[in-house]
Amino acid sequence: MNKFHAVFLLICTTTADLSNDCNDPNWHSLETLENARVECGPSFENRCYCLRTCYENRHQYVVNCTNSGFSDVTPLSHLPNETQVLIFTGNYLEELPWNVFGTLDSLPYLRMIDMSNNRIREIRGKAYHHVQRVERLILDFNELSLDPARSHPRVFSNFVSLLELHLTDAFEDGLPRDLAATLHDIFVNRYQIDKF
Numbered sequence: 001m002n003k004f005h006a007v008f009l010l011i012c013t014t015t016a017d018l019s020n021d022c023n024d025p026n027w028h029s030l031e032t033l034e035n036a037r038v039e040c041g042p043s044f045e046n047r048c049y050c051l052r053t054c055y056e057n058r059h060q061y062v063v064n065c066t067n068s069g070f071s072d073v074t075p076l077s078h079l080p081n082e083t084q085v086l087i088f089t090g091n092y093l094e095e096l097p098w099n100v101f102g103t104l105d106s107l108p109y110l111r112m113i114d115m116s117n118n119r120i121r122e123i124r125g126k127a128y129h130h131v132q133r134v135e136r137l138i139l140d141f142n143e144l145s146l147d148p149a150r151s152h153p154r155v156f157s158n159f160v161s162l163l164e165l166h167l168t169d170a171f172e173d174g175l176p177r178d179l180a181a182t183l184h185d186i187f188v189n190r191y192q193i194d195k196f
């Protein structure tokens with residue numbers, strides 16, 4: 001594992017939505033974990049939980065597929081359209097194909113994607129579409145290829161609302177000679193991350 005640790009904080013803002021505060025005494029979840037599994041829909045094969053829950057001090061609709069044994073992203077094109085937080089970690093993905101979230105623009109509330117620890121090596125150029133509202137993307141502990149011989153299309157160019165990109169130990173072993181240029185190819189669209 002290389003020791004490349006980075007968190008790009010593009011803009012630091014916090015939005016406190018008080019009406020949605022977890023301390024609101026009037027809020028009660030009626031959901032059981034069993035319901036939450038079924039709620040995800042058949043594509044998730046009862047391996048995930050889909051529920052409105054307290055996440056980062058706010059009630060949010062969370063889809064949680066932690067260590068759920070998926071080896072492809074098929075279920076992700078069937079995410080409930082109210083999804084705000086996607087936790088898809090500890091699976092075995094290797095490659096993210098085009099249109100991970102399907103071809104319909106049906107996730108208007110998705111704000112946070114955690115795809116840590118999925119052994120992802122390649123992210124195809126058009127993998128992330130329909131992520132216009134996503135503010136935080138976490139790709140920690142993957143095996144992203146930094147081979148300069150491969151083309152690294154601007155896979156994050158659709159993340160027009162992105163504020164944070166987490167890349168702790170996200171890359172394969174061995175840093176390329178021109179790390180800055182490679183990172184630029186992979187990530188940059190309208191942001192100026194080339195300082196790194």
Ligand SMILES: *[C@@H]1O[C@H](CO)[C@@H](O)[C@H](O)[C@H]1NC(C)=O
Nearest residue numbers: 049053055062064065066087
């Ligand atoms: C997601 O699920 C895992 C295991 O099922 C659990 O440990 C974790 O706390 C869950 N995360 C959230 C935010 O609910």
Ligand SMILES: *[C@@H]1O[C@H](CO)[C@@H](O)[C@H](O)[C@H]1NC(C)=O
Nearest residue numbers: 080081082105106107108109
């Ligand atoms: C969300 O999906 C449900 C059924 O799957 C549909 O009835 C509803 O109109 C959708 N809402 C939005 C905002 O797309």
